[in-house]
Amino acid sequence: MIVLDYQDKRPLYEQIIEKVSELILAGVLPEHAPLPSVRSLAMELSINPNTIQRAYQELERRGIIYSVKGKGSFAAGIHDLKKQKQEEVLKRFSELIKEAGKLEISKEQLMDEIERVYERGECT
Amino acid sequence: MIVLDYQDKRPLYEQIIEKVSELILAGVLPEHAPLPSVRSLAMELSINPNTIQRAYQELERRGIIYSVKGKGSFAAGIHDLKKQKQEEVLKRFSELIKEAGKLEISKEQLMDEIERVYERGECT
Amino acid sequence: MIVLDYQDKRPLYEQIIEKVSELILAGVLPEHAPLPSVRSLAMELSINPNTIQRAYQELERRGIIYSVKGKGSFAAGIHDLKKQKQEEVLKRFSELIKEAGKLEISKEQLMDEIERVYERGECT
Amino acid sequence: MIVLDYQDKRPLYEQIIEKVSELILAGVLPEHAPLPSVRSLAMELSINPNTIQRAYQELERRGIIYSVKGKGSFAAGIHDLKKQKQEEVLKRFSELIKEAGKLEISKEQLMDEIERVYERGECT
């Protein structure tokens, strides 16, 4: 379900946070679906349970999952989360357009790129 | 000419690389314009000359400046460099569009954002 | 594993880069094999850790090794790397032939030299 | 007659040595042909006469030119020089072939490259 990339410079727990976020946002893990336990996921990935714990904690802080003592961790709803992510991406998008403008990339060139990506269906 | 941000998490030498790159790409420092010497810039910024040296070295490796022993460091030409930067930005742009698509941001929303930024002239 | 030549005019870190490159390209260090840590290699060679750090950093930039904070540095894959090196050597080869031509060295003389080296098996 | 490259990392006097050597070896300056005076060449290149002086001194030491007090500097014979250069190039050639062999470049590939360069007449 989750594959770690040891060449990735980011810490392992960040990779796990990202992967779980994606699984939930993509709908693979619907609301209230149980996540693997800290210990089992640690075993499966052959890493220290502390690392999983740290990732789950941060995921809970962000409202992406919720944990119940003695029962396990579960996927939370994504309605608010999606809006957050959208805003974040739009902000990065806006920054990148400014950079493009400074480099004299034309509006049309950017528009074409959008058309290209959306037509190819490269956004699933 | 250059202001460091000590709140910035990135290393100082990266900030310097970025600032100098921008000055040259923006044409503030034309081709063959002399850069401040390693020592003088270190004094001005109140940091260690090694840090400047590291930044200049990386800038030279990237072809943004060139250094001559005993003479100083100078801005390099930007003709090829600009193309490189443009390609890099377009690649990042493409990646970001894919992310936006996954989050169900519509083509029109992205187009509008581009119009907005270009009309406001936020790209100088 | 690595021997420094203090008579060599090149900086130490370049020698280290070269030696490590050769070890990896020759297959002595297979993909994902751990390299000695920055500190241990510095101890072994009786030089400053910074010098090793600089070499490893450049090796990573070139894609010859990869480093993971808190874990260590490891040999990267060499598939693409070999092609790069081949192209570089062929380019230098071409330049050298031109020089030879200018000095009125005959085609045959060069051909003979190639035969000689390849027969003696001086290319392992 | 001589153009300096300020982007070149080597000291100016080395560039001058190389350029003058080439002019003489190529036969542009035949034996006993007068070289520009130290002062005039310095003026022409807009550099310090000391730098020219240093270059001419080294050229005389190598037997490539000879100087006569009060008369000027002149091109020397090139018979021995050519042999020296040829030997040097052949040595570098041999080293490069070994490198090529280690990278699994075939004998045929090298031979083809020689044919290519010599046919194109890229060695004048």
Next chain:
DNA sequence: GTGGTCTAGACCACG
């Protein structure tokens, strides 16, 4: 004076 290399010793984030 300039850039380039190296050492010694420190602190940080990560696992």
Next chain:
DNA sequence: GTGGTCTAGACCACC
């Protein structure tokens, strides 16, 4: 423990 960043101070080659 690991790699990554930074400082302080030194020496070299070149101009």
